[in-house]
Amino acid sequence: MQWDDLKVTGLQVQYLKVCERKLWLHAHQIGFEDEYDKVQQGKVLHETSYQRKKSKEVLIDNLIQIDLMDGDYVGEVKSSSKMKEADQAQLLYYLFILDQMGIQRKGKIHYPKEKRVDELELTEQDKQEIPKWLAQIQKIILLEKPPIKKKLKYCTKCAYYSFCWVGEEG
Numbered sequence: 001m002q003w004d005d006l007k008v009t010g011l012q013v014q015y016l017k018v019c020e021r022k023l024w025l026h027a028h029q030i031g032f033e034d035e036y037d038k039v040q041q042g043k044v045l046h047e048t049s050y051q052r053k054k055s056k057e058v059l060i061d062n063l064i065q066i067d068l069m070d071g072d073y074v075g076e077v078k079s080s081s082k083m084k085e086a087d088q089a090q091l092l093y094y095l096f097i098l099d100q101m102g103i104q105r106k107g108k109i110h111y112p113k114e115k116r117v118d119e120l121e122l123t124e125q126d127k128q129e130i131p132k133w134l135a136q137i138q139k140i141i142l143l144e145k146p147p148i149k150k151k152l153k154y155c156t157k158c159a160y161y162s163f164c165w166v167g168e169e170g
């Protein structure tokens with residue numbers, strides 16, 4: 001199977017790195033009110049931090065939504081660097097898709113609240129690895145039941161916290 005047959009979104013790549021259970025729950029459209037809050041927070045962040053910057057969102061093939069394109073770089077805007085590994089994976093996936101389209105770019109992840117910008121480049125090793133992530137995502141989504149829950153530092157900030165853990169604190 002070709003990587004682009006899998007139709008994986010950038011968000012799914014991020015969830016793969018955060019929590020496989022979250023990836024499954026999101027893919028099966030099990031949604032909660034507080035997910036809405038986090039989406040709204042993200043929108044406010046974009047509007048306040050980048051309203052004066054020359055920026056545009058670019059949607060490619062309904063798979064990836066790039067926050068910023070600026071010369072040799074594509075950029076993502078994030079509220080904090082706490083999940084930087086997942087942020088990096090998402091942006092590397094974007095760079096990978098562009099590379100497959102013959103467009104070579106570098107990446108920048110903007111953390112405006114921390115006044116921090118991380119740069120990254122797609123390596124040959126990434127190009128070998130990323131198709132494996134996509135196959136893994138497909139495999140997880142096709143599971144009949146969600147992967148078992150694991151207590152992660154991230155859980156308390158996750159939209160599925162109530163679903164996974166309420167009634168089990170103590």
Ligand code: SF4
Pocket residue numbers: 018019020021022025149150151152154155156158159160161162164165
């Ligand atoms: S609450 Fe924790 S275990 Fe449950 S989906 Fe979120 S990150 Fe995963």
